[in-house]
Amino acid sequence: MNLKQEVNRRRTFAIISHPDAGKTTLTENLLHMSGAIHMAGQVKARGERRRARSDWMKIEQERGISVTSAAMTFTYKDSMLNLLDTPGHEDFSEDTYRTLTAADAAIMVIDVAKGIEAQTRKLLEVCRLRDIPIITFINKIDREGLDPFGLMDEIADSLALDVTPMTWPIGMGNRLQGIYNFAKDEMTPIDRTDFSFSENVPASEMENLVEQETLEQAEFELELVRDACKEFNMQSFREGHLTPVYFGSALKQIGVTDLLDALEQLSPSPQPRPTNKREVIANEDKVNAFVFKVQANMDANHRDRVAFIRMVSGKFKRGMKLKLSTGKTISVQNPILFFAQDRELVNEAYAGDIIGIPNHGTIRVGDTLNEGEDIKFIGLPNFAPEILERIRPTDPMKAKHLKKALESLSEEGVIQLFAPQIGAHLTVGVVGRLQIEVLAQRIQDEYKIDAKFEASPFTTAKWIESDDEKTLEKFMSENRLNMANDRDGSNVFLGKSPWEMGYVEEKWPDIKFSAIKERH
Ligand code: G4P
Numbered sequence: 001m002n003l004k005q006e007v008n009r010r011r012t013f014a015i016i017s018h019p020d021a022g023k024t025t026l027t028e029n030l031l032h033m034s035g036a037i038h039m040a041g042q043v044k045a046r047g048e049r050r051r052a053r054s055d056w057m058k059i060e061q062e063r064g065i066s067v068t069s070a071a072m073t074f075t076y077k078d079s080m081l082n083l084l085d086t087p088g089h090e091d092f093s094e095d096t097y098r099t100l101t102a103a104d105a106a107i108m109v110i111d112v113a114k115g116i117e118a119q120t121r122k123l124l125e126v127c128r129l130r131d132i133p134i135i136t137f138i139n140k141i142d143r144e145g146l147d148p149f150g151l152m153d154e155i156a157d158s159l160a161l162d163v164t165p166m167t168w169p170i171g172m173g174n175r176l177q178g179i180y181n182f183a184k185d186e187m188t189p190i191d192r193t194d195f196s197f198s199e200n201v202p203a204s205e206m207e208n209l210v211e212q213e214t215l216e217q218a219e220f221e222l223e224l225v226r227d228a229c230k231e232f233n234m235q236s237f238r239e240g241h242l243t244p245v246y247f248g249s250a251l252k253q254i255g256v257t258d259l260l261d262a263l264e265q266l267s268p269s270p271q272p273r274p275t276n277k278r279e280v281i282a283n284e285d286k287v288n289a290f291v292f293k294v295q296a297n298m299d300a301n302h303r304d305r306v307a308f309i310r311m312v313s314g315k316f317k318r319g320m321k322l323k324l325s326t327g328k329t330i331s332v333q334n335p336i337l338f339f340a341q342d343r344e345l346v347n348e349a350y351a352g353d354i355i356g357i358p359n360h361g362t363i364r365v366g367d368t369l370n371e372g373e374d375i376k377f378i379g380l381p382n383f384a385p386e387i388l389e390r391i392r393p394t395d396p397m398k399a400k401h402l403k404k405a406l407e408s409l410s411e412e413g414v415i416q417l418f419a420p421q422i423g424a425h426l427t428v429g430v431v432g433r434l435q436i437e438v439l440a441q442r443i444q445d446e447y448k449i450d451a452k453f454e455a456s457p458f459t460t461a462k463w464i465e466s467d468d469e470k471t472l473e474k475f476m477s478e479n480r481l482n483m484a485n486d487r488d489g490s491n492v493f494l495g496k497s498p499w500e501m502g503y504v505e506e507k508w509p510d511i512k513f514s515a516i517k518e519r520h
Pocket residue numbers: 017018019020021022023024025026139140141142143248249250251252
């Protein structure tokens with residue numbers, strides 16, 4: 001296969017959801033139905049084995065969750081699917097957001113009984129920043145849930161997306177008797193007793209298979225969908241304005257194949273990415289890639305790190321020399337590709353692929369790797385922290401050490417670091433509580449510093465800018481006690497409450513407050 005064919009068959013996507021909507025179960029069954037694993041239950045098992053094999057961070061072992069997010073590659077029909085893992089429970093962090101910048105599409109999993117929940121909304125906002133196409137999977141239809149039309153309205157209204165049902169449930173919960181597919185005009189019959197399903201049949205056979213009352217209701221609903229919902233439009237989907245909706249049950253594997261088909265047929269092949277000078281297109285011969293995540297402490301005995309890179313263009317070969325944004329050149333001898341059950345050294349990778357490069361801290365989040373061209377990918381953002389804490393060393397003599405350690409960890413993307421413009425308290429900002437624990441542990445293990453965390457008077461932070469220098473100066477001097485600098489020296493306003501933030505934003509219309517900072 002040539003470069004273009006290899007690139008065209010790749011799909012790089014993430015699954016986003018609120019905890020408990022069924023992301024893990026869906027992941028497992030996507031892998032299962034595509035043949036990548038043979039038994040459901042292996043995604044979790046994989047974590048166990050991995051932990052047993054190498055010395056993962058202690059908290060990870062104690063809590064039994066994965067601190068880190070990575071990627072998984074599997075094939076479906078002729079496609080290579082790269083699934084990015086976006087941790088969603090307590091380990092929700094900036095990494096989760098940043099991982100989405102490496103995706104070209106996302107599956108949004110919604111619990112049919114709950115509708116859109118807080119975390120889904122947050123993640124979606126990040127997807128909408130780049131308008132990446134979103135496929136919706138309404139999960140758990142083996143249980144009673146909300147009215148499907150109500151759900152369509154909720155998605156449309158709260159996310160400002162057009163909604164096109166691609167499939168529709170015939171009954172729900174213990175009345176579930178099938179899934180209708182609009183494009184094929186077929187139904188997947190489902191046995192109500194055990195939710196087993198059989199081969200699709202033409203819609204004309206529905207009347208023989210579905211109980212009268214459910215059939216009448218279904219026929220009414222299907223008619224209404226045809227009348228009231230927008231038809232699927234590929235361009236609108238690809239531009240991130242329309243979401244095709246699939247119904248199913250990840251647990252019972254219902255509707256999972258429809259979703260795999262959607263990934264293969266609807267979601268885009270590797271998309272271009274902007275740099276400071278030009279856009280890089282997937283089919284270019286030369287390798288261009290960016291680092292969206294650095295995972296440290298895969299082995300506590302070695303200070304090794306794995307940098308996860310998203311290939312944006314070209315064909316990568318093992319042993320290749322790649323230039324980093326810092327100007328350094330590295331020779332990539334042991335790149336890793338992550339499969340459902342194993343990780344392997346890769347000899348070749350193409351645009352769209354996610355590979356891990358072990359290193360000792362040379363490769364940092366946001367770095368561009370390429371064959372020498374002087375360009376840098378832009379748009380890998382920092383997100384406003386949702387938890388702020390002050391940190392100081394137990395031994396005051398270690399203040400400088402601590403500062404250095406924090407600077408290095410913030411470069412790695414573990415935390416954000418804010419230095420107040422008045423006073424000496426360093427404040428760390430994170431998106432999820434677990435990041436604080438990871439930080440405390442790493443400072444102790446790797447830097448041998450005992451540090452104390454204290455509540456910060458602030459709870460929220462935003463980057464500020466203004467076209468008007470004078471107003472900016474005035475703002476900063478009037479709000480001196482709330483001002484801090486991030487690690488690049490950019491000005492950050494710290495607020496004591498969302499209310500205070502809102503009040504100050506309203507009072508200073510000429511100051512631009514941003515919850516997201518793009519790295520340039
Ligand atoms: P998450 O990764 O999004 O947090 O969700 P996860 O897959 O862990 O699923 C959360 C719970 O929802 C699990 O139940 C899981 O079995 C259940 N679930 C997922 N998909 C479906 C579905 O299609 N139908 C039904 N009925 N349940 C579903 P649990 O009891 O919390 O965990 P477990 O002990 O069963 O693993």
